[in-house]
Amino acid sequence: MSRSTVTxxxxxxxxxxxxxxxxxxxxAPAVLRAQGSAVKIGVLHPVxxxxxxxxxxxxxxxxxxxxxxxxxxxxxxxKGAKIEAVLGDAQSTPDGGNAEVEKMNAAGVAAVVGGYASxxxxxxxxxxxxxxxxxxxxxxxxxxxxxxxxKNTFRFGPGFGIIAKxxxxxxxxxxxxxxxxxxxxxxxxxxxxxxxxxxxxxxxxLPERGFQVLETIPHPTPTRDxxxxxxxxxxxxxxxxxxxxxxxxxxxxxxxxxQQRVQPKGxxxxxxxxxxxxxxxKEFPEAAQYIMDCNHWFDPKNQKALxxxxxxxxxxxxxxxxxxxxxxxxxxxxxxxxxxxxxxxxKIIAALESSTFAGHVMPYGPTKFVNGQNxxxxxxxxxxxNKDIEVIFPAAFASAKAVFPMPKA
Amino acid sequence: MKGLAPILFAIVALAMVPLITSSNVVINFLVMxxxxxxxxxxxxxxxGYGGQYSFGHAAFFGTGAYVTAILQMRxxxxxxxxxxxxxxxxxxxxxxxxxxxxxxGLKGSYFALVTLAFAEVLRIVASVAPITGAGVGTLLKLxxxxxxxxxxxxxxxxxxxxxxxxxxxxxxxLIEGSRFGAYLVAVRENEDAASALGVDATMVKLCAMTISAxxxxxxxxFYAQYFLFLDAxxxxxxxxxxxxxxxPIIGGVGTVFGPLLGALVVKTLGEVTKLMTGDAPGLDLVxxxxxxxxxxxxxxxxxxxxxxxxxxxxxxxxxxGEGSRG
Numbered sequence: 116m117s118r119s120t121v122t123x124x125x126x127x128x129x130x131x132x133x134x135x136x137x138x139x140x141x142x143a144p145a146v147l148r149a150q151g152s153a154v155k156i157g158v159l160h161p162v163x164x165x166x167x168x169x170x171x172x173x174x175x176x177x178x179x180x181x182x183x184x185x186x187x188x189x190x191x192x193x194k195g196a197k198i199e200a201v202l203g204d205a206q207s208t209p210d211g212g213n214a215e216v217e218k219m220n221a222a223g224v225a226a227v228v229g230g231y232a233s234x235x236x237x238x239x240x241x242x243x244x245x246x247x248x249x250x251x252x253x254x255x256x257x258x259x260x261x262x263x264x265x266k267n268t269f270r271f272g273p274g275f276g277i278i279a280k281x282x283x284x285x286x287x288x289x290x291x292x293x294x295x296x297x298x299x300x301x302x303x304x305x306x307x308x309x310x311x312x313x314x315x316x317x318x319x320x321l322p323e324r325g326f327q328v329l330e331t332i333p334h335p336t337p338t339r340d341x342x343x344x345x346x347x348x349x350x351x352x353x354x355x356x357x358x359x360x361x362x363x364x365x366x367x368x369x370x371x372x373x374q375q376r377v378q379p380k381g382x383x384x385x386x387x388x389x390x391x392x393x394x395x396x397k398e399f400p401e402a403a404q405y406i407m408d409c410n411h412w413f414d415p416k417n418q419k420a421l422x423x424x425x426x427x428x429x430x431x432x433x434x435x436x437x438x439x440x441x442x443x444x445x446x447x448x449x450x451x452x453x454x455x456x457x458x459x460x461x462k463i464i465a466a467l468e469s470s471t472f473a474g475h476v477m478p479y480g481p482t483k484f485v486n487g488q489n490x491x492x493x494x495x496x497x498x499x500x501n502k503d504i505e506v507i508f509p510a511a512f513a514s515a516k517a518v519f520p521m522p523k524a
Numbered sequence: 525m526k527g528l529a530p531i532l533f534a535i536v537a538l539a540m541v542p543l544i545t546s547s548n549v550v551i552n553f554l555v556m557x558x559x560x561x562x563x564x565x566x567x568x569x570x571x572g573y574g575g576q577y578s579f580g581h582a583a584f585f586g587t588g589a590y591v592t593a594i595l596q597m598r599x600x601x602x603x604x605x606x607x608x609x610x611x612x613x614x615x616x617x618x619x620x621x622x623x624x625x626x627x628x629g630l631k632g633s634y635f636a637l638v639t640l641a642f643a644e645v646l647r648i649v650a651s652v653a654p655i656t657g658a659g660v661g662t663l664l665k666l667x668x669x670x671x672x673x674x675x676x677x678x679x680x681x682x683x684x685x686x687x688x689x690x691x692x693x694x695x696x697x698l699i700e701g702s703r704f705g706a707y708l709v710a711v712r713e714n715e716d717a718a719s720a721l722g723v724d725a726t727m728v729k730l731c732a733m734t735i736s737a738x739x740x741x742x743x744x745x746f747y748a749q750y751f752l753f754l755d756a757x758x759x760x761x762x763x764x765x766x767x768x769x770x771x772p773i774i775g776g777v778g779t780v781f782g783p784l785l786g787a788l789v790v791k792t793l794g795e796v797t798k799l800m801t802g803d804a805p806g807l808d809l810v811x812x813x814x815x816x817x818x819x820x821x822x823x824x825x826x827x828x829x830x831x832x833x834x835x836x837x838x839x840x841x842x843x844x845g846e847g848s849r850g
Binding site: 162163167204208209210213214217218220221234237238241244245257259263265304305306307308310311312314315333335 | 547548549552553556651652658659660661663665666668676751752753755756757758763798806808809
């Protein structure tokens with residue numbers, strides 16, 4: 116018969132020890148960081164777990180912006196106060212993000228930037244809302260992030276709605292220019308908020324625009340084998356394959372397609388995790404060639420964007436969208452701090468609400484926040500051409516013309 | 525009633541924490557640990573006392589979470605009512621899965637694999653079914669009113685999860701001392717012998733699985749109210765199945781306090797390693813994994829078992845040392 120082997124005294128001893136240790140440990144960062152008159156900013160990314168690559172890239176961008184601001188004399192309206200990053204690892208889970216925001220709040224940050232994945236942004240911004248802590252979403256594209264009525268949450272980049280619409284408009288334009296070469300489509304998407312939300316939108320809107328969706332294939336993140344998915348694609352033989360997934364899965368899918376010699380008329384991704392990533396193009400140029408993408412991208416005609424690119428590449432890192440989006444978000448926040456002339460949370464929120472910030476590196480229209488969403492935000496279309504990534508739409512930022520259908524290898 | 529006093533002491537001691545510290549970091553940390561303790565207690569009842577090692581407790585956790593969330597968001601049902609229905613739904617799923625598995629006579633690793641399969645099937649269904657919001661997930665509205673089971677203060681959430689853990693401890697203790705508990709342990713030790721003595725093994729296991737599922741589903745319902753966001757990976761993903769079995773295994777399988785001890789130790793370990801490694805991402809997980817291996821290697825009966833062994837070795841024992849899994 117099973118009797119508990121834990122006596123009352125033992126249990127109390129151990130749990131008291133445990134609680135004391137936990138309390139001591141958890142209080143430590145607040146003590147360590149309580150110094151100076153710097154403005155603390157929470158920099159939250161999933162730097163470990165399934166999204167670690169993107170998270171680390173995001174952190175690089177945010178850190179770069181913070182270093183530049185500090186090197187240029189900090190926040191001038193706050194007597195040159197330096198920005199101090201309180202780094203957080205969301206461990207690629209929403210509850211990880213939530214726990215980090217709690218720690219950042221305890222550490223006394225003035226605002227939080229980041230989140231990356233939609234689910235993390237949803238949870239982290241909500242936790243921040245409890246403390247009226249301003250939260251700038253770096254990437255998280257699900258539209259419910261800004262439609263929940265949270266006053267503290269701001270998204271500088273575009274959301275799904277606008278991205279899917281732009282992507283479809285441009286797809287139709289490209290297809291018409293090629294004499295309507297493509298009629299059928301297959302969608303391969305990751306099965307969390309981002310990929311599924313997008314697949315749903317595409318499934319609703321592609322038929323209206325004259326495309327037939329042959330099949331929609333979801334897969335989890337991480338997925339380490341795409342052979343079956345590619346076999347399905349081979350069997351259905353669609354004109355266009357639309358992948359919507361994160362970096363690793365995207366690369367694997369493209370490489371598996373290359374290995375199995377599946378060559379549709381076009382690979383047209385919407386927020387393809389790798390399609391407009393220099394890392395992918397450099398490491399797998401053949402698999403990447405001619406892939407089109409509608410995604411976040413820097414303004415190729417912006418001097419600051421190009422300088423940042425040089426700096427990042429000089430460090431041996433890749434200039435991916437996480438980098439310049441986080442870079443821009445930190446600059447946006449520092450502009451708000453400058454105008455608020457205070458680290459007071461309510462004042463920062465007010466400053467963000469009225470922001471017309473223009474010093475970023477994105478190809479956006481004028482910055483204007485309505486219910487937390489930047490109305491100027493927009494994606495661009497890119498295509499991998501000759502081992503480089505060129506902008507093909509919109510015309511104002513374009514550096515090349517679209518090549519479609521793909522020339523057969 | 526004998527054996528309930530330590531539970532009362534433990535719960536009262538833990539209930540003091542928000543009075544000592546107002547840090548939401550600590551409270552949030554303890555809420556997560558207690559959530560794992562509750563889910564782990566569910567697992568422990570079936571796995572520890574009944575010997576049925578499930579790898580798919582996510583099936584119950586996710587059902588509780590989704591039912592609570594969907595009832596509120598789609599049908600406008602009060603959160604507290606949804607909470608109770610969520611627990612009932614989890615218990616029902618447990619009963620159905622249990623009925624299928626136990627009638628088919630699946631044991632040991634087959635039982636583990638089939639429970640894992642059920643959880644995975646539910647995960648995949650949830651990731652495509654429109655009612656769960658498919659992959660987009662279900663978002664509960666932020667509505668910080670007690671009627672909506674949401675509180676401005678984290679401490680209230682903490683006391684609620686603590687009360688749930690307390691209930692689960694009491695229930696486990698009562699089961700342990702009951703005829704049903706004796707049947708359950710008999711089935712664990714030797715099912716054929718138990719059957720020969722007239723124990724209806726299938727029924728006993730089925731009851732244990734239903735209660736176990738209800739406890740785990742309660743954890744899921746709480747998760748939904750606390751984080752207000754669910755997707756298929758959170759609700760039915762393998763993470764929660766692993767947490768559910770890790771806590772009792774580390775703490776002491778088949779002991780009343782095992783899951784609570786295990787959850788506190790595992791979560792504290794996670795935080796400590798995270799702090800020690802500072803900003804080197806992922807290193808904490810490496811250390812965490814290493815320490816877990818050491819714990820399992822040197823304390824195969826968990827922390828509770830380790831204490832019992834030490835007590836016995838150094839001789840200041842009463843009758844200690846009779847570990848549950850001897």
